[in-house]
Amino acid sequence: xxxxxxxxxxxxxxxxxxxxxxxxxxxxxxxxxxxxxxxxxxxxxxxxxxxxxxxxxxxxxxxxxxxxxxxxxxxxxxxxxxxxxxxxxxxxxxxxxxxxxxxxxxxxxxxxxxxxxxxxxxxxxxxxxxxxxxx
Numbered sequence: 001x002x003x004x005x006x007x008x009x010x011x012x013x014x015x016x017x018x019x020x021x022x023x024x025x026x027x028x029x030x031x032x033x034x035x036x037x038x039x040x041x042x043x044x045x046x047x048x049x050x051x052x053x054x055x056x057x058x059x060x061x062x063x064x065x066x067x068x069x070x071x072x073x074x075x076x077x078x079x080x081x082x083x084x085x086x087x088x089x090x091x092x093x094x095x096x097x098x099x100x101x102x103x104x105x106x107x108x109x110x111x112x113x114x115x116x117x118x119x120x121x122x123x124x125x126x127x128x129x130x131x132x133x134x135x
Contacts, residue, residue, distance in 0.1 A: 022126060023059060023087075025052040025066035025078070032065060032092060035119040036126070049073035053081065061087060062130045063110075068093040068100070079107040088129040092117060 021042040024033050029045045036043050044059050046052035049070050064087050068075030075093070082089060088110035093100070101112045110129035113122070 020123075020127065020130065021061045021063075023052065023055065023061040023064045025049065025064065025070065026092075027067065027069075027071050032117075032122075035117075035122050036065075038119075039123040041123065041126075047071075049075075049078040049081075052078070056082075056085070063087065063126050064089045065092050065126065066090070068095045068104070076103065076107055079104070079109070083108055088132070090126060090129050092122075 019040065019042045021044070022036055023044045023046060024036070025046045025048075026032060027047050029047065033043045033045055044055060044061060046055050049072050052064075052066075064082065064085075066075060066078065066089060068091060070078065075091070075095075079089060079091075089108060090111045090113065091101075091104045091109045092113045092115065093104075094115040096114070104112045110132075111125050113125060
């Protein structure tokens with residue numbers, strides 16, 4: 001986002017304000033997308049792995065938030081396909097089990113969040129993933 005500000009002498013100065021961006025990969029993305037948009041993030045949505053792969057050819061988000069339970073491809077298979085990207089992946093899933101979280105982290109997830117999620121903490125954890133921190 002670019003904001004023009006006028007100095008006292010009338011000169012316009014453009015300031016670039018970085019808006020955090022996320023790609024949500026989930027068959028039902030509305031709750032997650034809404035929570036992230038509510039705190040000012042730019043959000044792109046893919047409802048399937050295939051749609052996400054096509055989108056990633058042109059959209060470069062700061063973080064990917066993905067469900068493991070996808071309609072067209074198992075989530076861990078998608079993580080393998082995305083392994084070469086430098087974009088951090090946060091798994092936000094309804095899939096249960098300690099083994100699921102451990103596997104997600106082994107596959108490269110920067111963070112693992114179970115559904116239902118805490119909307120207040122979500123943006124903080126995504127920002128931490130962008131900065132490269134583990135939670």
